[in-house]
Amino acid sequence: MRFEKVPLQDRDVFRSMLNTGSIYDAMASYYVFDHSDNQIDLYGAFSGQTPIGFVVQAFTGLDLFRPLLIPVVAQEDVLSGLLHTALVPNRPVLLLLPIEQRDWLTNGITLTQETKTDVYRLDPLSYQPVMNVLVQAQPGPTGLPRYEIQHQDIIVAAAGVNWAGDRFVEVYIDLVQNPRELVFGKSVLAALCEDLLSKGKIPLLRLDEAFTYRRIMLEEIGFQQTGFRLTMVQVVLDEEEQEA
Amino acid sequence: MRAFAHHHFPPSFLWGAALPGTPEETGLFNLASDGWVSNLKSKSGESSLQRKFWLNLLDQASDSSLTSIRIHLDWRVLQPQQNKWNNQAIEFYNFLFAEMEKRDLRLVLTMMSGSPPAWFIEQGGWYEETCIQWFSQYTEKVVSSFGKYVDFWITLEDPIQTAMMFLGNDGSVTGKKSGELLLVLHNLMKAHKAAYKNIRREKSDGYISYANWYWPAFFRRSENNKAGLTQNTLGKFHQFYEKGIIEFKQGKLEIPDLVQLRDYVALGFLRMAVVTPSGFIQPGSQMDLKHWDNDSVAAMETEGIDQLIAALKWARQLSLPIYITRHQILLSDAAVRKRIIFKTIRTLWNFVNESWPIRGYFYHSLIDGNDFDSELINFTGCLDMNEETGEVVRRLSGELYSEICRMQGINSDLTISFVPELYSEYFPGIGPRDLSMQMPEMEL
Numbered sequence: 045m046r047f048e049k050v051p052l053q054d055r056d057v058f059r060s061m062l063n064t065g066s067i068y069d070a071m072a073s074y075y076v077f078d079h080s081d082n083q084i085d086l087y088g089a090f091s092g093q094t095p096i097g098f099v100v101q102a103f104t105g106l107d108l109f110r111p112l113l114i115p116v117v118a119q120e121d122v123l124s125g126l127l128h129t130a131l132v133p134n135r136p137v138l139l140l141l142p143i144e145q146r147d148w149l150t151n152g153i154t155l156t157q158e159t160k161t162d163v164y165r166l167d168p169l170s171y172q173p174v175m176n177v178l179v180q181a182q183p184g185p186t187g188l189p190r191y192e193i194q195h196q197d198i199i200v201a202a203a204g205v206n207w208a209g210d211r212f213v214e215v216y217i218d219l220v221q222n223p224r225e226l227v228f229g230k231s232v233l234a235a236l237c238e239d240l241l242s243k244g245k246i247p248l249l250r251l252d253e254a255f256t257y258r259r260i261m262l263e264e265i266g267f268q269q270t271g272f273r274l275t276m277v278q279v280v281l282d283e284e285e286q287e288a
Numbered sequence: 289m290r291a292f293a294h295h296h297f298p299p300s301f302l303w304g305a306a307l308p309g310t311p312e313e314t315g316l317f318n319l320a321s322d323g324w325v326s327n328l329k330s331k332s333g334e335s336s337l338q339r340k341f342w343l344n345l346l347d348q349a350s351d352s353s354l355t356s357i358r359i360h361l362d363w364r365v366l367q368p369q370q371n372k373w374n375n376q377a378i379e380f381y382n383f384l385f386a387e388m389e390k391r392d393l394r395l396v397l398t399m400m401s402g403s404p405p406a407w408f409i410e411q412g413g414w415y416e417e418t419c420i421q422w423f424s425q426y427t428e429k430v431v432s433s434f435g436k437y438v439d440f441w442i443t444l445e446d447p448i449q450t451a452m453m454f455l456g457n458d459g460s461v462t463g464k465k466s467g468e469l470l471l472v473l474h475n476l477m478k479a480h481k482a483a484y485k486n487i488r489r490e491k492s493d494g495y496i497s498y499a500n501w502y503w504p505a506f507f508r509r510s511e512n513n514k515a516g517l518t519q520n521t522l523g524k525f526h527q528f529y530e531k532g533i534i535e536f537k538q539g540k541l542e543i544p545d546l547v548q549l550r551d552y553v554a555l556g557f558l559r560m561a562v563v564t565p566s567g568f569i570q571p572g573s574q575m576d577l578k579h580w581d582n583d584s585v586a587a588m589e590t591e592g593i594d595q596l597i598a599a600l601k602w603a604r605q606l607s608l609p610i611y612i613t614r615h616q617i618l619l620s621d622a623a624v625r626k627r628i629i630f631k632t633i634r635t636l637w638n639f640v641n642e643s644w645p646i647r648g649y650f651y652h653s654l655i656d657g658n659d660f661d662s663e664l665i666n667f668t669g670c671l672d673m674n675e676e677t678g679e680v681v682r683r684l685s686g687e688l689y690s691e692i693c694r695m696q697g698i699n700s701d702l703t704i705s706f707v708p709e710l711y712s713e714y715f716p717g718i719g720p721r722d723l724s725m726q727m728p729e730m731e732l
Binding site: 067068118167169211268271272 | 292293294296297300301641642643696697715
């Protein structure tokens with residue numbers, strides 16, 4: 045088994061490991077194949093010539109200083125090898141990992157700031173539109189749809205797109221805490237979903253466990269829990285470990 | 289080191305099994321006119337023991353991590369005479385449904401399965417338009433008696449099968465021929481419409497449908513022929529269910545609002561393997577399933593998944609939530625049954641993962657039984673039952689299904705434990721991409 049940085053012109057070797065129609069693979073597929081080339085690095089695990097796993101490290105709008113690290117692996121030692129290849133000592137990254145693989149994070153790394161998220165998917169058959177005249181379309185700088193509600197020149201609710209793949213689009217909501225938070229949030233999110241559905245896209249949303257009170261709002265729009273859970277954790281490779 | 293992967297289903301996905309509700313389904317625990325007729329009663333003589341047995345079954349269902357139970361009502365039992373209701377049976381069903389509620393088991397209630405009451409048949413049954421009135425009266429009683437417990441309604445089992453069995457095979461209507469299918473089907477759908485309105489009048493919540501059976505049979509005609517697939521009965525009727533219109537040589541049947549008269553697709557998927565030297569015989573007739581044929585069994589296992597995909601594609605056309613309300617494997621070979629259960633759940637996961645609106649799966653059945661007024665067609669339950677004592681033990685296939693329900697999905701460890709021969713095929717495997725190739729584009 046060998047681990048190595050993979051030139052981006054060779055990334056197609058990992059295409060057979062991904063199903064872009066699957067919520068499990070949609071995010072990794074986007075970052076490997078559709079994100080800006082100058083913002084990603086790719087590390088692969090190989091058994092002979094056969095790829096058996098990879099991680100993609102991407103700079104995103106989520107955090108300007110810490111890159112996002114997304115592994116696609118099915119074995120503990122493959123994950124470990126890839127992390128030790130991709131990580132630089134003392135440089136934190138945000139790792140996004142299926143919750144079942146959380147226990148695979150053990151030797152030589154320090155984990156902090158962990159959050160767990162539930163992946164929700166909008167069910168097109170269950171989608172319920174919301175009419176609210178306060179909602180305004182304010183496309184983002186890259187042209188991706190974004191909807192917001194302003195009050196006295198302050199944005200009190202916004203819904204936009206984290207990334208957009210062929211079928212799935214990950215959306216976010218950004219709400220200012222106030223008594224009408226959920227009403228405004230529901231309005232902007234429903235408007236965004238309607239826009240995306242009209243373009244043949246299915247919205248996904250990762251709901252942080254700190255915001256579980258938003259679950260009913262999501263379900264009223266037509267989102268359904270998928271059962272797929274992710275953990276996001278800051279990972280730092282210990283210096284001694286790299287030297288070892 | 290082994291590869292690990294976990295395939296999740298949504299937490300809201302219903303994991304269910306059927307309980308026997310009609311005398312045809314089990315010779316052991318029948319409800320009849322006195323409410324408690326069964327072989328067990330003759331041994332115990334105590335209705336309290338009967339209730340204990342049923343409670344034990346519900347506990348087993350709950351311990352198996354099931355979240356839902358589907359049960360058939362028997363019209364013959366509930367309304368043995370035109371103007372007489374069986375209050376003992378109504379009381380028993382209420383007891384059963386209340387106990388389900390205590391165990392957080394959601395109820396899927398089939399209002400009628402099997403043959404209708406004798407008095408109904410004597411008046412012409414489904415052949416006469418009066419059947420709509422009688423069925424409507426019956427469903428009103430069912431809704432008022434049990435409505436508070438029901439989450440999902442199935443007014444009728446597959447109307448085509450019901451019509452075919454009524455007309456052609458059980459001899460219940462003398463002199464009527466299968467050419468009159470059109471008329472009977474028309475009446476059945478009007479009866480469904482009446483039932484739908486009765487339910488909605490009483491209950492604004494709950495989901496209503498009638499069942500559709502997708503029924504591929506794998507058989508070979510002679511020793512020299514390879515096992516093959518018969519035409520499933522749903523195929524030629526799909527337009528009827530989609531658009532409410534169907535044309536026969538004898539005429540055209542049109543119920544335009546039929547499409548709106550269901551809230552979900554209750555899809556029955558029945559697999560069977562059979563040798564019949566004289567060819568396939570219609571369901572309900574005397575099928576001789578004693579002579580299992582290895583080729584047919586193999587065909588059922590390998591081609592069965594393709595047929596399941598075809599059934600799901602058919603159901604998807606209706607743009608409604610899909611529940612597999614009946615997955616029946618007419619085969620007792622434990623190893624094959626385990627593989628079929630696993631492959632079926634894995635296939636469903638592929639589709640759920642691709643955002644198809646598949647919301648539940650019901651294994652048929654929780655305990656053993658038989659079907660179609662005939663003891664020749666047996667199905668094997670999750671639980672093995674001692675016919676003398678009523679004691680139940682979970683079968684290996686039942687253990688597998690229980691584990692699937694418990695973890696709300698499948699993973700590589702479960703595969704190693706129960707169907708290790710499938711591990712290398714599915715983990716890591718080529719995943720669902722092969723299926724994606726067969727999937728039509730999502731219509732949003």
